[in-house]
Amino acid sequence: MSHWDRDLNMVDRGAGEYDVDVSGGWNAGSRPNGGYLMALGVRAVTRVAARPDPLTVTCHFLRPAEVGPARLRVEPVRFGRTVATLQAALTQGGRERYRLIATVGDLTTSTGHTRSLRTAPDLPPPHRCAPAPATLAAGVRLPITDRVELRLVPPSVRPGQPVEAAGWFRMRDGREPDPSMLYLVVDAFTPVVFALGVGEWSPTLELTVHLRARPAPGWLRVVRRTGALTNGWFEEDAEVWDSADVLVAQARQFARLGAGAATR
Amino acid sequence: MSHWDRDLNMVDRGAGEYDVDVSGGWNAGSRPNGGYLMALGVRAVTRVAARPDPLTVTCHFLRPAEVGPARLRVEPVRFGRTVATLQAALTQGGRERYRLIATVGDLTTSTGHTRSLRTAPDLPPPHRCAPAPATLAAGVRLPITDRVELRLVPPSVRPGQPVEAAGWFRMRDGREPDPSMLYLVVDAFTPVVFALGVGEWSPTLELTVHLRARPAPGWLRVVRRTGALTNGWFEEDAEVWDSADVLVAQARQFARLGAGAATR
Numbered sequence: 001m002s003h004w005d006r007d008l009n010m011v012d013r014g015a016g017e018y019d020v021d022v023s024g025g026w027n028a029g030s031r032p033n034g035g036y037l038m039a040l041g042v043r044a045v046t047r048v049a050a051r052p053d054p055l056t057v058t059c060h061f062l063r064p065a066e067v068g069p070a071r072l073r074v075e076p077v078r079f080g081r082t083v084a085t086l087q088a089a090l091t092q093g094g095r096e097r098y099r100l101i102a103t104v105g106d107l108t109t110s111t112g113h114t115r116s117l118r119t120a121p122d123l124p125p126p127h128r129c130a131p132a133p134a135t136l137a138a139g140v141r142l143p144i145t146d147r148v149e150l151r152l153v154p155p156s157v158r159p160g161q162p163v164e165a166a167g168w169f170r171m172r173d174g175r176e177p178d179p180s181m182l183y184l185v186v187d188a189f190t191p192v193v194f195a196l197g198v199g200e201w202s203p204t205l206e207l208t209v210h211l212r213a214r215p216a217p218g219w220l221r222v223v224r225r226t227g228a229l230t231n232g233w234f235e236e237d238a239e240v241w242d243s244a245d246v247l248v249a250q251a252r253q254f255a256r257l258g259a260g261a262a263t264r
Numbered sequence: 265m266s267h268w269d270r271d272l273n274m275v276d277r278g279a280g281e282y283d284v285d286v287s288g289g290w291n292a293g294s295r296p297n298g299g300y301l302m303a304l305g306v307r308a309v310t311r312v313a314a315r316p317d318p319l320t321v322t323c324h325f326l327r328p329a330e331v332g333p334a335r336l337r338v339e340p341v342r343f344g345r346t347v348a349t350l351q352a353a354l355t356q357g358g359r360e361r362y363r364l365i366a367t368v369g370d371l372t373t374s375t376g377h378t379r380s381l382r383t384a385p386d387l388p389p390p391h392r393c394a395p396a397p398a399t400l401a402a403g404v405r406l407p408i409t410d411r412v413e414l415r416l417v418p419p420s421v422r423p424g425q426p427v428e429a430a431g432w433f434r435m436r437d438g439r440e441p442d443p444s445m446l447y448l449v450v451d452a453f454t455p456v457v458f459a460l461g462v463g464e465w466s467p468t469l470e471l472t473v474h475l476r477a478r479p480a481p482g483w484l485r486v487v488r489r490t491g492a493l494t495n496g497w498f499e500e501d502a503e504v505w506d507s508a509d510v511l512v513a514q515a516r517q518f519a520r521l522g523a524g525a526a527t528r
Contacts, residue, residue, distance in 0.1 A: 055497070056470040056518040058322035060349050060367055062342040077363055078326040083469065085324050085363065087351075099341055099349065101365050103324055103469050103518075112496020112521055113462040117426050162381050198377040205347065205367050206320040208472050210518050212494055228511050230476055232376020233319070235514055247492050250499055252516055254320040254367075254474050257376055 002175035003147050004184075007036070008043050016074035018044045022092075024067040025147050026184065029140040032065050034204050035187030039180050041072055041088040041100045048074045049084040051104045054179060058208040059100035066092055077101070082109075107214060120245035121223050126151040126168040136190065138200045147172055148188055155195035162227040165192045169220045169240075177215040177242065183207075185220055186238040186251035192224045193234050199257035202234075207253040218243030232257045266439035267411050268448075271300070272307050280338035282308045286356075288331040289411050290448065293404040296329050298468050299451030303444050305336055305352040305364045312338045313348040315368045318443060322472040323364040330356055341365070346373075371478060384509035385487050390415040390432040400454065402464045411436055412452055419459035426491040429456045433484045433504075441479040441506065447471075449484055450502040450515040456488045457498050463521040466498075471517040482507030496521045 007023035026036040038059045046052060070092045077085040083105040090097045123129070132150035135141050149172050155165035169185050177185075186209060191202050221241040226234050233256060240249040271287035290300040302323045310316060334356045341349040347369040354361045387393070396414035399405050413436050419429035433449050450473060455466050485505040490498050497520060504513040
């Protein structure tokens with residue numbers, strides 16, 4: 001069993017409640033990766049909904065989560081014919097760490113128009129890109145880099161232009177991508193805004209991920225972009241493309257730039 | 265009192281519950297505009313939170329809402345030092361029509377880095393842009409155009425490129441923009457994907473809006489873009505700029521393309 005599948009394991013307590021053990025394997029410093037945490041909630045939601053595809057999920061991060069036991073509570077909001085909406089909360093020690101709301105469905109039964117409005121990003125091959133460092137500039141260790149192979153295309157920083165960076169993502173143990181992994185993918189790279197030299201850490205307040213297609217096996221490409229940094233608030237957009245040149249996810253987070261000692 | 269303020273009026277029933285009367289003045293066909301509906305919930309949330317600025321709000325639309333009485337229920341999720349997270353539901357006839365989750369704060373007390381990473385869109389002046397038609401191609405009346413002056417820059421449709429359109433927005437009765445209005449602004453134009461000639465209506469499943477700054481008085485500019493239409497699912501991004509060339513909101517919705525008879 002892959003690290004990812006083992007660390008998404010959960011025990012069904014009935015009535016939409018699940019016990020999970022938050023792994024330290026996807027940490028940045030002492031803090032679990034937000035995308036990994038979100039994947040846990042999405043897993044619980046898709047189980048309760050009995051529908052496979054998280055079409056759009058928004059997570060509001062309330063307090064930092066910790067490695068160790070946690071409880072997930074799923075509340076159905078509406079079950080429709082084609083989609084269902086549910087919310088979920090992750091709690092540790094009686095304190096809610098995040099709340100998410102999700103609309104789920106089944107992409108394989110969707111029919112409708114398709115138009116190719118974009119071309120996949122043209123990146124140098126992974127072996128010609130630099131591996132992600134295992135520590136941040138501030139000295140914070142990134143255990144996630146033991147599990148995930150990240151290959152970086154250097155950020156583009158031009159005055160008056162969005163700051164943008166791209167990269168490659170795959171699991172070191174060969175676990176192929178699926179929708180559950182895309183939350184980790186969009187949150188695994190250090191924020192592109194750091195390339196401006198104005199901060200060292202940044203708590204995410206909210207992260208929304210749209211699933212556009214189930215990813216094909218192989219490397220994933222991620223393009224990230226920040227277009228506005230205003231009084232410390234910024235957005236980061238991420239697009240994920242699979243090895244078949246299909247756009248598989250679009251994400252946007254709202255975050256706050258921090259400076260000084262990193263805690264995550 | 266402006267139409268907008270009158271139609272956001274609500275009666276406090278205590279315990280986070282509010283009675284509202286959904287106006288028919290912002291309709292597309294027989295259906296209230298989703299951004300107007302969302303603004304009602306955001307108004308209730310900021311009242312309960314006693315914080316003025318909805319930093320990031322995500323609304324999942326569960327069923328079409330109707331013109332007439334509705335109940336809003338706000339549930340606080342977490343009150344922190346700088347931000348608060350709350351959720352709200354709008355119910356009519358005992359059936360929940362949407363659920364939203366919001367993180368709110370106060371932009372005037374935010375300090376931190378600012379970097380101008382974008383330039384405001386350079387549009388032809390409003391008087392040189394076409395007014396929005398008062399009916400859709402399918403014959404659906406748009407009462408909202410009696411209240412709102414929309415001026416359109418023709419969509420750009422090029423093979424293999426995102427479909428994009430821009431426009432101007434202001435209230436006909438002179439009501440100046442504020443954060444509450446931005447939900448209406450990002451949802452007031454017909455979806456840009458219609459420019460591809462592949463659909464006539466499109467229910468929004470989810471809409472997320474980030475408030476980046478409080479808008480200055482005057483016309484607002486809106487740039488909208490769709491980059492992926494896959495089996496009928498598409499995203500629409502919207503950016504709103506104020507008369508002082510400041511980016512005031514970023515929005516993204518996840519929607520489903522419909523064809524044939526429009527119901528909204």
